[in-house]
Each structure stands twice: as structure tokens, then as C-alpha cells.
Amino acid sequence: MTEKTGNKSDPGPINLEDITCPTREQRANGITAFNGKASELVERSKAGGLRNCERDFQQNAGCILNFYLTVRVATIRDAVMIIHAPVGCSAPAALYREVYRRLYSAMNGPQDFDFHWLTTNIGEKDVIYGAADKLRFAIEEAGRRHSPEAIFILTSCASGIIGEDVEGVVGELKGKVKATLVPIHCEGIRSRVVQTGYDAFWHGILKYLVREPRKRQKDLVNVASMLSYTWQDKIEITRLLAKLGLRPNFIPEFATVEGFRSLSEAALTAPVCPTYTDYLSRGLEQEHGVPYFLYPSPIGIANTDEWLRTIGRMLGKEKEAEGAIREEKARWVPKMDQIRAGFEEVKKANGGDFRVMGSLGQGRLVTQTPFFHELGVSTPVALCQDFDDLLLEDVENLLERVGDFDIVVNTFQAAEVAHTARKYDPDMILSCPFQGSAYKREKGMTRIHALRGDGRKWSAQAGYAGAVACGSFLLQATRNRAFQNVMLEKTEDPYKDWWYRQPDPYFFHNKAAGGGS
Amino acid sequence: MTLTVIGGGPGGPKALEYPEISESPRFTCALGGAYGATLATFGAVPILHSGAGCGMANAHGMTYASGLNSGGAQGTTTTPCSGLIEEHVVFGGEDKLRRLIGSTIKLMKGDLYVVISGCVPALIGDDVDSVVAEFKGQAPVIHVRTSGFAGNSYLGYNMYLDAVIDGLLEPPKAVEKRLVNILGIVPNQHVFWKGELRAIKALLEKIGVRANTLFSDFGSIGTLKRIPEASLNLVLNPFCGLAAARKLEGRFGTPFLDLNFAPVGPKDTGAFLRAVGRRLKVPARKVEAVIKEEERDLYRHMEYLAEMFMISMPHAFTAFVGDSRTIIGLLRFGANELGINPVLAVVTDDPPEEVRGTISSLLTENLEGAIRPRVVYDYDAHRIRQALKEETLQVILASSLEKYIAKSENEAFHMSISYPVYDRLVVDRHYLGFRGGISLLEDMSLDFAGPL
Numbered sequence: 001m002t003e004k005t006g007n008k009s010d011p012g013p014i015n016l017e018d019i020t021c022p023t024r025e026q027r028a029n030g031i032t033a034f035n036g037k038a039s040e041l042v043e044r045s046k047a048g049g050l051r052n053c054e055r056d057f058q059q060n061a062g063c064i065l066n067f068y069l070t071v072r073v074a075t076i077r078d079a080v081m082i083i084h085a086p087v088g089c090s091a092p093a094a095l096y097r098e099v100y101r102r103l104y105s106a107m108n109g110p111q112d113f114d115f116h117w118l119t120t121n122i123g124e125k126d127v128i129y130g131a132a133d134k135l136r137f138a139i140e141e142a143g144r145r146h147s148p149e150a151i152f153i154l155t156s157c158a159s160g161i162i163g164e165d166v167e168g169v170v171g172e173l174k175g176k177v178k179a180t181l182v183p184i185h186c187e188g189i190r191s192r193v194v195q196t197g198y199d200a201f202w203h204g205i206l207k208y209l210v211r212e213p214r215k216r217q218k219d220l221v222n223v224a225s226m227l228s229y230t231w232q233d234k235i236e237i238t239r240l241l242a243k244l245g246l247r248p249n250f251i252p253e254f255a256t257v258e259g260f261r262s263l264s265e266a267a268l269t270a271p272v273c274p275t276y277t278d279y280l281s282r283g284l285e286q287e288h289g290v291p292y293f294l295y296p297s298p299i300g301i302a303n304t305d306e307w308l309r310t311i312g313r314m315l316g317k318e319k320e321a322e323g324a325i326r327e328e329k330a331r332w333v334p335k336m337d338q339i340r341a342g343f344e345e346v347k348k349a350n351g352g353d354f355r356v357m358g359s360l361g362q363g364r365l366v367t368q369t370p371f372f373h374e375l376g377v378s379t380p381v382a383l384c385q386d387f388d389d390l391l392l393e394d395v396e397n398l399l400e401r402v403g404d405f406d407i408v409v410n411t412f413q414a415a416e417v418a419h420t421a422r423k424y425d426p427d428m429i430l431s432c433p434f435q436g437s438a439y440k441r442e443k444g445m446t447r448i449h450a451l452r453g454d455g456r457k458w459s460a461q462a463g464y465a466g467a468v469a470c471g472s473f474l475l476q477a478t479r480n481r482a483f484q485n486v487m488l489e490k491t492e493d494p495y496k497d498w499w500y501r502q503p504d505p506y507f508f509h510n511k512a513a514g515g516g517s
Numbered sequence: 518m519t520l521t522v523i524g525g526g527p528g529g530p531k532a533l534e535y536p537e538i539s540e541s542p543r544f545t546c547a548l549g550g551a552y553g554a555t556l557a558t559f560g561a562v563p564i565l566h567s568g569a570g571c572g573m574a575n576a577h578g579m580t581y582a583s584g585l586n587s588g589g590a591q592g593t594t595t596t597p598c599s600g601l602i603e604e605h606v607v608f609g610g611e612d613k614l615r616r617l618i619g620s621t622i623k624l625m626k627g628d629l630y631v632v633i634s635g636c637v638p639a640l641i642g643d644d645v646d647s648v649v650a651e652f653k654g655q656a657p658v659i660h661v662r663t664s665g666f667a668g669n670s671y672l673g674y675n676m677y678l679d680a681v682i683d684g685l686l687e688p689p690k691a692v693e694k695r696l697v698n699i700l701g702i703v704p705n706q707h708v709f710w711k712g713e714l715r716a717i718k719a720l721l722e723k724i725g726v727r728a729n730t731l732f733s734d735f736g737s738i739g740t741l742k743r744i745p746e747a748s749l750n751l752v753l754n755p756f757c758g759l760a761a762a763r764k765l766e767g768r769f770g771t772p773f774l775d776l777n778f779a780p781v782g783p784k785d786t787g788a789f790l791r792a793v794g795r796r797l798k799v800p801a802r803k804v805e806a807v808i809k810e811e812e813r814d815l816y817r818h819m820e821y822l823a824e825m826f827m828i829s830m831p832h833a834f835t836a837f838v839g840d841s842r843t844i845i846g847l848l849r850f851g852a853n854e855l856g857i858n859p860v861l862a863v864v865t866d867d868p869p870e871e872v873r874g875t876i877s878s879l880l881t882e883n884l885e886g887a888i889r890p891r892v893v894y895d896y897d898a899h900r901i902r903q904a905l906k907e908e909t910l911q912v913i914l915a916s917s918l919e920k921y922i923a924k925s926e927n928e929a930f931h932m933s934i935s936y937p938v939y940d941r942l943v944v945d946r947h948y949l950g951f952r953g954g955i956s957l958l959e960d961m962s963l964d965f966a967g968p969l
Contacts, residue, residue: 054613054616055600056616056617056619056620057597057616057617057620057621057624058569058597058598058599058600058617059594059595059596059597059598060565060569060571060572060573060576060593060594060595060596060598061569061570061573061594061598061600062569062570062573063568063569063570063571063573063574064570065570065574066570066573066574066577067570067573068577070574071577085665086546086636086664086665086666087542087544087545087546087665087669088545088546088547088548088549088571088574088575088578088665088670089546089570089574089665090541090578091545091546091549091574091575091577091578091579091582092573092574092577092578093541093578094541094578094582094918094937094939095577095582095917095937095939096541097541097898097917097918097920097921097922098917098918098920098921098939098940099939101920101921102921102940116540116899117540117541118538118539118540119538119539119542120535120538121537121538121539121542122665122666123537123666123668124666124667124668126666127640127666133535134535134538137534137535137538138535138538141535141538145899156636157568157601157636157637157640158636158640158665158666161606161636161637161640161641162640188568188569188570188571188602189568189601189602189603189605189606189637190602190603191602192569192600192602411569412594413594414593414594414595415595415624491590492590492626493626494562494590494591494595494625494626495624495625495626496623496624496625496626499624508620508624510616
């Protein structure tokens with residue numbers, strides 16, 4: 001039933017007897033360091049020749065708790081999130097009230113979005129005597145305050161190192177509190193690959209929350225959206241699925257606990273980001289027979305066509321899918337043609353080419369690169385957050401479609417990115433938000449995507465409407481570079497000049513200690 | 518850590534068992550506080566010896582929560598971090614740190630490198646001091662021995678100053694008669710810190726006093742090294758910064774003046790200049806002349822806004838929610854000069870027991886008008902929400918956590934004036950000094966269109 005479009009690489013069955021998932025390093029040879037041709041990356045990955053390495057110089061990157069389970073799990077509407085950690089680990093979640101409510105007020109969303117979370121605020125005494133009593137109290141207090149359907153317990157480096165028995169506390173309270181307790185093992189020290197955090201989250205969902213299906217909901221499609229997709233993307237995906245007579249079950253952002261419980265009843269799990277959805281998709285198929293596909297995501301016109309077509313094929317709705325594709329293309333392709341014509345103008349003025357360097361997750365690497373080519377821009381180099389076996393064949397297919405390109409794998413290593421940007425001197429760099437002084441790195445930086453709290457139409461990315469919105473956004477970014485130029489000229493670079501004069505962005509990779517590149 | 522909880526909530530007395538377990542507390546960890554202070558010291562490069570997510574958590578939960586700011590040139594993903602994982606927990610993180618400090622000095626521009634250690638090295642027992650000592654002679658490197666579980670970001674600010682005093686300062690050749698250090702304005706936790714430090718500096722200049730703000734100043738390491746040359750340390754906070762002031766008194770004999778808060782509006786600003794002037798023996802005549810001229814100018818301009826203010830929010834029943842020093846300044850200005858009625862003051866920075874009497878006095882005594890606010894010490898977003906619900910309120914000056922509940926649950930005007938502030942960009946803005954109140958009313962008027 002399941003179409004493993006692309007990947008045959010099999011990370012093996014998911015074991016829900018275990019308290020958590022394996023790391024991406026263990027499960028799929030995940031790495032966070034590579035510098036070379038994409039073809040070489042694929043070859044070496046296939047041969048099992050990729051290893052992680054120590055960097056002698058390393059920068060802030062996010063951990064498996066804070067990339068960004070804290071801000072995502074907090075949005076589950078009838079649940080409480082407990083961060084079993086010192087007070088700083090949950091600091092990013094401090095935006096849970098205003099940022100998301102602003103979005104919902106603007107988008108006429110559901111009204112019950114009063115989110116709640118707690119920190120156990122682990123202190124000095126707790127690291128000596130243990131904090132199990134506090135965790136127990138926090139769980140009871142969450143119940144007293146909010147009577148939630150579920151309580152998510154997220155662990156931290158500190159709770160892990162002091163050996164907190166979270167499962168013990170959960171077992172003890174099972175049946176005594178109304179809420180379903182869902183421990184998630186996202187101790188920051190577990191893994192270099194931030195994707196491990198998502199696998200850990202899905203493991204908890206599959207183990208504790210997803211129920212045996214009561215009935216099959218033939219029109220329900222699970223869509224796990226990643227944190228960089230917005231409310232507009234949900235509107236678009238909902239609209240497109242409706243054309244096939246289908247409904248989305250969006251998780252995790254703004255979902256209800258029932259949405260997680262009923263994941264098993266869906267007809268299909270469809271991807272928005274393959275690497276993010278992987279563990280959940282495989283787990284739902286293995287445990288409950290819900291089929292899935294991982295590629296492509298609905299990014300760009302061609303990928304959206306294929307996404308709809310695959311759903312249609314898998315659910316016996318080929319005719320509806322083809323009808324929808326025809327209708328949508330008649331509406332949107334002329335707009336894309338205009339954008340492409342706009343880029344042709346830009347290219348003419350720019351000596352014939354317009355080169356884009358995108359900072360991408362592994363999932364965006366395989367979905368966004370074809371979209372860039374739809375716009376008519378070229379991608380001589382891609383930055384990729386991490387890389388593992390799971391998408392190997394999709395990357396191979398990508399190489400067939402767009403040709404070989406250079407790839408730099410690192411998780412937000414700003415100095416390596418700055419070096420790469422200087423070396424390739426692309427016409428535009430697309431960077432994730434919050435990349436420090438990224439705007440200074442080169443002449444034409446803009447953001448590659450918005451974040452979930454941004455509900456504006458010009459921040460859309462998914463489906464046909466998103467392809468047009470995103471294309472316009474990028475074209476718009478070529479029209480005036482004054483801010484980037486002036487900041488580049490007037491602010492100081494944090495790195496010394498020698499850095500840019502030597503050729504190797506991986507200068508500080510400790511080749512002796514592991515040699516990833 | 519103790520709290521005076523008012524309102525109780527459905528949990529009843531049991532809710533006091535672990536009062537530190539709370540919804541969205543209004544600070545981050547000690548590592549965060551030290552990291553924020555380092556980023557605020559121009560020319561300093563922070564080096565986090567921690568898990569890979571500590572810096573990013575504090576980028577989103579501290580600098581961005583402080584008026585939507587990035588961390589500056591050395592912040593966010595630019596900050597060096599050892600990114601400790603399991604193998605370091607097993608084998609120790611010292612070698613990783615040694616390589617990171619060496620490479621940072623080689624790669625990043627800076628005149629002070631500040632190693633800030635977090636939970637992981639604290640729990641596995643890395644000897645960070647010894648590693649840092651190896652770099653003596655290569656570059657100025659100091660170590661702030663924090664951890665996430667040591668305490669909150671206010672403590673982290675103190676720990677940073679502690680490390681600066683121990684690692685960097687030497688007895689001064691001479692003391693400058695009218696140079697003061699400003700302590701107690703905490704980067705990020707006090708969301709208007711950049712504007713406030715400049716405002717205090719400009720204010721003191723008017724009476725011939727030079728202020729060393731430590732932060733947001735291009736003097737960088739020189740600014741820090743000049744700390745012992747001051748003839749007075751000025752603490753503008755009821756508790757935070759006092760430890761450093763006491764340590765500097767012990768180490769260099771510099772006396773300190775604890776004014777508890779920074780002044781908002783002409784009355785308290787005048788009192789502030791008189792207090793500092795008296796202490797530094799600035800001729801009273803000079804101080805009074807400055808005050809007279811500033812007041813004349815200010816009140817002439819107050820006439821422009823008086824109409825709008827009396828139409829939009831006269832005598833409003835008002836709640837103040839925020840860190841102690843910020844709300845003391847704003848509440849006193851509101852009650853003593855604007856004629857607003859302060860109903861509730863929620864102190865969110867977890868001040869130690871011994872200063873709570875002082876804070877409560879400053880929030881309830883020597884106020885104009887008939888109403889004295891109820892004072893609550895809490896940082897739990899849930900309990901604070903309950904406390905607000907218990908009052909009739911027309912204006913809520915608080916954090917952005919209260920933005921939507923102020924409207925839906927209190928039908929009150931809301932503006933963010935304390936951490937976290939995720940709903941307005943704050944760079945230059947501040948409400949201190951003679952004219953601070955004008956800025957405050959300008960900002961508060963955004964939500965109100967006139968009746969014409």
C-alpha cells in the first residue's frame with residue numbers, strides 16, 4: 001500500500017517498547033558536517049563512509065529540546081507541557097500567549113487556544129537530591145489548574161545527567177491523574193542532529209497517545225507540518241485536500257489531543273517535510289497500517305502536482321486529483337509565468353544568471369531546490385542543516401533533475417556559512433530567521449521562510465498559492481538591496497580577515513578526531 | 518526561593534509546596550543572564566561551555582523576548598559554543614573547551630573572551646578554571662561559573678560582574694572624583710536597558726557627573742577596567758547589582774549609593790539628581806539650576822499632551838506587572854504626577870525576602886491620592902492572571918504575556934513595559950528622566966483614537 005517513492009533505505013522497525021527513539025546518528029547515520037559535491041555526499045553516504053566530526057570551532061546551533069519542541073508542544077490546545085529542566089530551557093516558550101493568539105485572532109481560528117505550560121525549575125538542591133517529587137507535583141498541579149487531556153513531559157540535559165526516573169513517576173501517577181502522560185526524551189546531550197528531537201517527540205506520541213483505531217476515517221489525511229510553515233499554508237493545504245474530498249489532520253501545532261489519538265484512523269500520512277515526518281509516518285504504518293509517502297512535499301508547482309497525484313493514487317482519487325491539478329494550474333501557472341518573467345529581467349540585468357544560495361533543512365533541500373529552478377534561478381551551492389540516509393534516494397533523484405551542485409552540511413555554523421557565502425558570492429542568500437547578523441554576510445540576504453506565528457499572505461509557501469506568494473516574495477527581494485548593502489558596509493564583521501583569505505570553510509574541523517569532510 | 522502568593526487558585530495551600538514550579542516565569546537562567554551581560558559589553562565575545570541549545574534558547578527566550586532584539590554582532594548563531602553531547606559527559610568537556618577557546622581567539626575579533634559554563638560542565642565537574650588559566654598571556658579570558666540550575670538571570674548578571682571583578686580589575690592608580698558606575702540596570706531583563714543607560718548617563722552629565730554604564734558602550738574592556746576608578750557605585754535596583762557594589766567596596770573601597778530604582782518623570786528625577794549631587798558634593802546651586810530649567814521645559818511640553826491624556830485615560834485604575842525597579846519608577850510617576858490610581862503591583866523578579874519590605878514601601882508609601890496598591894510577589898503567569906482577574910482595572914502595564922488577557926478578561930488597555938516583550942521593538946525607547954513620561958504617554962496613546 002505505502003509507496004516508498006524514492007527511498008528504499010530502511011532504518012528498521014520502530015520499537016515502542018523502548019522509552020525513546022534511537023538518535024538519528026544510530027538510526028540513519030546522521031551527520032552535521034560535509035563540504036563537497038552533492039554527488040559525492042550521496043556516494044559516500046551509500047558506501048557508509050560518512051562520519052560525524054568534532055569542530056574545534058563551533059557555534060550556537062540549537063539542541064533537540066530547543067529546536068524547537070518547547071515552542072511547538074506548548075501549542076497543543078488541550079494539553080499542558082511540562083519542561084523538566086532548569087528555568088532557562090523553557091525560555092523560548094515565553095511567547096506562547098501573545099504570538100500565537102495574535103495569529104489566531106487575525107485568522108479567525110478556533111477560540112480555545114489558551115495554552116499552558118510549566119517548568120519544574122530544577123535548582124541546585126534538585127541536582128543533588130533529585131527532582132522526582134517536583135515532577136510529580138508539577139503533573140498534579142497541571143491537572144488541578146487546567147484538567148488537560150494530555151500532559152507532555154519534556155526532559156533536559158540536567159534531568160538526564162542526574163538520572164531522573166521520569167518513567168517511574170509517570171507509572172506511579174498513571175490512573176491517578178486524568179490526563180494521558182507523555183514523556184519525551186529530548187535531553188540536549190543525546191544527539192548532535194536536532195532531528196532526533198522530532199523522532200523523540202513522535203516516539204512519545206506513538207507510544208502513549210495514538211489509540212487503536214475505532215473506525216477508519218477514509219477522508220482523513222495526517223499532515224505533520226514543520227515549524228517553518230504558517231497558517232496560510234494550512235489554509236492552502238486544506239483547500240487542496242478538499243478538492244479531493246479529503247480533510248487534513250494537522251499536527252502538532254494548534255492540534256487537539258484527539259487529533260493525535262486519531263492519527264491511527266487516517267487514510268494516509270502525507271508529508272510537508274519528509275525528514276521531519278519520517279518517524280511518525282513509519283510508526284503509524286507499522287503499528288496501525290496507515291499508509292504514507294515521504295516525497296514530494298507540496299512546494300512549488302511541479303511538486304504540488306505530484307503531491308496531489310500521489311495522494312489521489314494512494315486513495316483511489318486519481319480523477320479528482322487530475323481535475324484539481326488542471327483547475328489549479330489554469331489559475332496559478334500564469335502568475336508563476338509572470339514571476340519567472342520578472343526573474344528573466346533580473347537575470348538580464350545581472351549578466352544572464354541569478355544565483356541563489358539557500359540555507360535549508362534536509363527536507364527543504366529536496367523540495368525547495370526544484371522550486372528555485374521553476375523560478376528560473378540557479379543554485380550553485382546549498383547549505384543543509386544535517387544529512388542522513390533517510391532521503392538518500394530523493395537526493396539522487398534531485399541530482400538527476402537539477403544536476404550536481406555543491407553542498408555544505410552544517411547546523412547553523414555561522415562562520416562556515418559566512419565563509420561559503422563569501423566564496424560563492426551568490427546574488428541572493430536565503431537564510432532561516434534568527435541567523436544572527438546574517439544580513440551582513442553578503443549583498444542580498446533575505447529570509448527563506450516565515451515561522452508559524454506569521455499568518456500573513458505574503459509569508460505563504462505551500463501549494464500553488466504558496467509557490468506564487470513565495471516566488472513574488474523572492475522577486476520583491478531583488479528590487480532593493482539598500483538595507484543589506486548599508487549594513488554590510490557600516491557594521492563590523494565578527495571574524496578576522498584571515499578567515500576569508502584561506503580557502504577552507506571547514507578549517508576548524510578536527511580531522512584527526514573523526515574527519516567528517 | 519519563596520513567594521507570597523495571593524489568590525491561591527484551585528490548588529489551595531498545596532500550591533505553595535513548590536512555588537518555583539510555574540507557568541512561563543519572567544526570567545531565564547543564570548547562564549542566560551551572564552550571556553546577556555556579555556553580549557551587552559561591546560568588544561566582549563561570549564564562549565558558551567554548554568549544550569548546543571543553551572545559546573539559542575536564550576536568543577529566543579531572552580534577547581528576542583526583550584523587545585524583539587537580536588543578540589547583536591556576537592549573538593544568536595554567531596556565539597561560540599562547545600555544544601556538549603553524551604561523549605563529553607562521559608569523557609569530560611575540558612579538551613573541547615580548550616580547542617574552542619583557542620579557535621575563538623584565533624577567529625573572532627574581540628578584546629575580552631568570556632567563558633560561561635552551563636549545566637553540563639557543572640554536573641560532570643569540568644575544571645573550567647584550569648582550562649581558562651592556560652590562556653593567560655594570550656588574550657584576556659575570564660570565566661563565569663554559572664549553570665542553568667544555579668538560579669535565574671538576575672543572579673547571572675551578578676555572577677558576570679563577579680567574574681569581571683575577580684578576573685579583570687586591578688586597584689586604580691587614581692580615583693576620579695565625579696565618576697560613577699551604574700549598577701542594577703540588567704541587560705535584557707530590563708527591556709529598555711539600552712535607552713535607560715544612555716538616559717542616566719546624559720542626566721548625570723547635566724550636573725557634571727560622568728557615568729560608566731558598563732554596557733552598550735564602545736569603551737568595551739576599557740569601560741570595565743575603569744570600574745575601580747569611580748568614586749561611587751550607583752545601584753538603581755533594590756537587590757540586583759548590590760552584591761557587586763558590596764564586593765567593589767570591599768575590594769577597592771568604593772562606596773555605593775543604593776537608590777533602589779531609576780527615576781521616571783520630573784519629581785523623582787529631581788530627587789535622583791539631588792541625591793547623587795549631595796553624595797558627590799556637586800554644588801546644590803548647580804543641581805537646582807538644572808532641575809529648574811528641565812522642569813520648565815518639560816511642563817511647557819506637558820501642556821500639549823494634557824488634553825489627550827484627560828480624554829483617554831484619566832485617573833485610570835491601573836495594574837503594574839514587572840521587575841521591581843521598573844514598576845517602582847512607573848507606579849510612582851503614575852500616582853504622583855499623572856493622577857492615576859494604582860490598584861495592583863505584581864513584582865516579578867523574585868527579590869530576596871530581606872528587600873521585600875523596602876520594595877513594598879516604595880510601591881505603597883509617599884504616594885499622592887487615596888489608593889494604595891495591593892503588592893504581590895510572583896512570577897507564575899497563571900497566578901498573576903488570577904491576581905489581575907480579582908481587580909477592576911482600566912490600564913495594565915505589564916509584559917506581553919498579559920497582552921490578550923488584559924483585553925479579554927479585564928477589558929483594560931495594555932502596554933508591555935516588562936520582560937517578556939514580544940509585541941514591540943525596543944532599541945532606543947525608555948521612560949526615564951524628566952521627559953520619560955512624555956514618551957510613555959505617546960506610546961500609550963497608540964491604542965486610543967480621540968472622540969471627535
